[in-house]
Amino acid sequence: MPDRGARAGRAGEAAISIQGVEKSFGALRALKGVDLQVEQGEFFALLGPNGAGKTTLISLLAGLSRPDAGRLAILGHDTGSDYRAARRLVGIVPQELVFDPFFTVRETLRIQSGYFGIPPDRAWIDELLENLQLTDKADANMRSLSGGMKRRVLVAQALVHRPPVLVLDEPTAGVDVELRQTLWKFIRRLNGEGHTILLTTHYLEEAQALCNRVAMMKEGRIVALDTTRNLLAAHSHPSLSFGVAGDLPLPPALAARAQALPGGRHRLALGDFAEVEQVLAACRQAGLQVEDLEVGQADLEEVFVAIVSGAAQGRIPS
Amino acid sequence: MMLGFRTLLGKEVLRFWKVSFQTLLAPVVSTLLYLLVFAQVMSARSEVWPGVSYREFLVPGLAMMAMLQNAFANSSSSLIQSKVSGNLVFMLLAPLSPLEIFAAYALAAMARGMAVGLAVWLVTLFFFPHVPAHPLEVLLFGLLGTLLTGVLGMLAGIWAEKFDQMAAFQNFLIMPLTFLAGVFYSIRALPPFWQSVSRFNPFLYMIDGFRHGFFGYSDVAPLESLAIVAGSAIALSCSALVLLSRGWRLRH
Numbered sequence: 269m270p271d272r273g274a275r276a277g278r279a280g281e282a283a284i285s286i287q288g289v290e291k292s293f294g295a296l297r298a299l300k301g302v303d304l305q306v307e308q309g310e311f312f313a314l315l316g317p318n319g320a321g322k323t324t325l326i327s328l329l330a331g332l333s334r335p336d337a338g339r340l341a342i343l344g345h346d347t348g349s350d351y352r353a354a355r356r357l358v359g360i361v362p363q364e365l366v367f368d369p370f371f372t373v374r375e376t377l378r379i380q381s382g383y384f385g386i387p388p389d390r391a392w393i394d395e396l397l398e399n400l401q402l403t404d405k406a407d408a409n410m411r412s413l414s415g416g417m418k419r420r421v422l423v424a425q426a427l428v429h430r431p432p433v434l435v436l437d438e439p440t441a442g443v444d445v446e447l448r449q450t451l452w453k454f455i456r457r458l459n460g461e462g463h464t465i466l467l468t469t470h471y472l473e474e475a476q477a478l479c480n481r482v483a484m485m486k487e488g489r490i491v492a493l494d495t496t497r498n499l500l501a502a503h504s505h506p507s508l509s510f511g512v513a514g515d516l517p518l519p520p521a522l523a524a525r526a527q528a529l530p531g532g533r534h535r536l537a538l539g540d541f542a543e544v545e546q547v548l549a550a551c552r553q554a555g556l557q558v559e560d561l562e563v564g565q566a567d568l569e570e571v572f573v574a575i576v577s578g579a580a581q582g583r584i585p586s
Numbered sequence: 587m588m589l590g591f592r593t594l595l596g597k598e599v600l601r602f603w604k605v606s607f608q609t610l611l612a613p614v615v616s617t618l619l620y621l622l623v624f625a626q627v628m629s630a631r632s633e634v635w636p637g638v639s640y641r642e643f644l645v646p647g648l649a650m651m652a653m654l655q656n657a658f659a660n661s662s663s664s665l666i667q668s669k670v671s672g673n674l675v676f677m678l679l680a681p682l683s684p685l686e687i688f689a690a691y692a693l694a695a696m697a698r699g700m701a702v703g704l705a706v707w708l709v710t711l712f713f714f715p716h717v718p719a720h721p722l723e724v725l726l727f728g729l730l731g732t733l734l735t736g737v738l739g740m741l742a743g744i745w746a747e748k749f750d751q752m753a754a755f756q757n758f759l760i761m762p763l764t765f766l767a768g769v770f771y772s773i774r775a776l777p778p779f780w781q782s783v784s785r786f787n788p789f790l791y792m793i794d795g796f797r798h799g800f801f802g803y804s805d806v807a808p809l810e811s812l813a814i815v816a817g818s819a820i821a822l823s824c825s826a827l828v829l830l831s832r833g834w835r836l837r838h
Contacts, residue, residue, distance in 0.1 A: 293838070327838070330678075330679055331678070331679070331837065332675065332678055332679070332837055332838070333837055333838040334833065334837060334838070351681065352681035352683070353681075354681075355679065355680060355681040356681050360679055362672075362675055364672050364675075366671060366672035366673045366675060366676075367671075367673060368668070368671075368673045368676070369671070370600070370601050370604055370605075371597075371600075375600075379593055379596075379597050379676075380676060380680075381593075382589055382590065382592070382593025382594075382596075382597075383590050383593055383594065383676065383677065383680035383681075383682060384590065384680055384681060385589045385590050385681065386589070387589065425676065
């Protein structure tokens with residue numbers, strides 16, 4: 269796919285810039301002063317529990333809502349005062365599975381392209397359909413598609429005007445594993461070609477595998493913002509799970525730290541991998557025979573739970 | 587040039603064209619049924635105007651009623667369906683200006699209204715051959731009338747958040763205003779009080795002016811009707827543009 273999304277914005281401009289954004293719905297303060305910058309070419313995850321304000325923030329970026337205070341820009345173009353330029357530069361995949369039942373898949377894509385002032389490009393539409401495995405459904409009415417197929421049409425609609433910035437609001441919700449993999453393969457490819465991707469998802473393993481940087485939101489605020497690697501290093505620890513032959517008790521020093529697992533096994537959180545040998549040595553000294561050993565990797569879910577529950581403090585670079 | 591506007595207009599026209607049995611043919615059949623029933627029942631009535639029988643009198647009124655109702659239905663149903671099903675988001679995400687959105691919905695509504703009117707007129711030619719005395723006047727009132735109700739439909743579609751609200755708008759405002767606008771009678775036949783009340787109904791001027799284009803007779807001076815219809819259309823259009831610019835009930 270030649271230089272499709274890399275129709276980049278102004279050099280040096282952030283792909284997405286959000287400054288001091290506030291938004292209320294009646295008495296509910298959905299966003300309480302959000303500052304966030306996503307650089308060009310990033311694959312960025314915006315995470316948070318339900319009601320944290322992720323979708324509100326995306327609605328503001330998309331121009332579906334207007335902020336009460338603050339400024340949002342796509343590649344330097346204000347989403348309010350310069351909305352035409354801003355909207356041309358961003359493709360949004362909405363969370364809800366919406367479609368127009370009057371039209372076929374191809375008509376839907378042609379219409380969406382026209383809305384953005386771009387004459388429908390059959391070759392590009394065919395390429396999108398092929399990459400999203402929709403070619404054989406091109407002339408099918410939207411009503412006849414399965415949920416997963418409708419979701420893929422939404423992705424195609426967001427890309428049909430070739431935006432350099434793509435925002436995916438829970439794109440894999442309700443999508444089966446195979447389709448998810450197809451989708452991520454395509455999105456990774458777009459990112460490799462220069463598209464900036466902003467992703468919200470509840471599948472944290474997806475965010476961990478795909479995204480270079482992560483922001484976590486809670487109650488309308490960003491509570492953590494860092495690279496995925498730094499977040500994992502700062503808040504998540506490897507773990508050691510094991511059983512003991514004969515179900516003998518652990519030495520007191522280990523027993524105090526251990527979490528009981530089903531089947532008489534134990535789990536210990538480690539400071540680092542070097543601690544594995546110390547644990548094994550302590551067991552040997554106590555005359556225990558360790559079996560069924562398993563070293564667990566750090567994961568983003570652990571970090572997320574720790575930060576969102578308030579057990580850990582996120583880092584927000586100034 | 588203005589591809590976004592042309593696409594939205596094309597989509598809105600295609601939308602009603604794809605279901606033309608419901609959007610074009612059904613109104614023509616309903617209008618014919620009104621015509622056959624009323625023309626039969628009231629056939630003994632004397633001429634409404636010199637040389638204009640009651641049956642002939644009915645045709646332009648019924649045609650205009652169908653045009654106005656269908657222009658309203660086009661923009662209102664498109665907006666409320668898109669709102670309720672959520673697909674309005676596709677239009678709202680696009681870099682379309684409020685003026686482009688307004689013009690596309692208004693022109694699509696006018697296209698449907700005019701298509702229904704043309705079809706009704708062509709079909710009624712088989713029963714009551716009649717050629718408009720002032721075709722340009724017919725065209726002008728047809729265009730302005732369908733614009734006015736198309737914009738009214740747009741306002742209703744912007745305001746309503748449920749099908750129920752839209753049905754209330756249609757049944758308690760549009761239907762009475764069209765039925766009581768002199769489609770089936772000349773307001774000169776009403777008692778003075780009801781003649782005065784009828785004068786507050788903007789639909790009266792659309793139908794009366796349209797009918798003047800056919801027969802050269804009307805209850806109200808055609809220029810007065812034209813001024814009221816054009817003024818109302820401009821006022822409603824300005825209101826719709828303001829609401830679209832503010833994103834009222836469309837963007838939070």
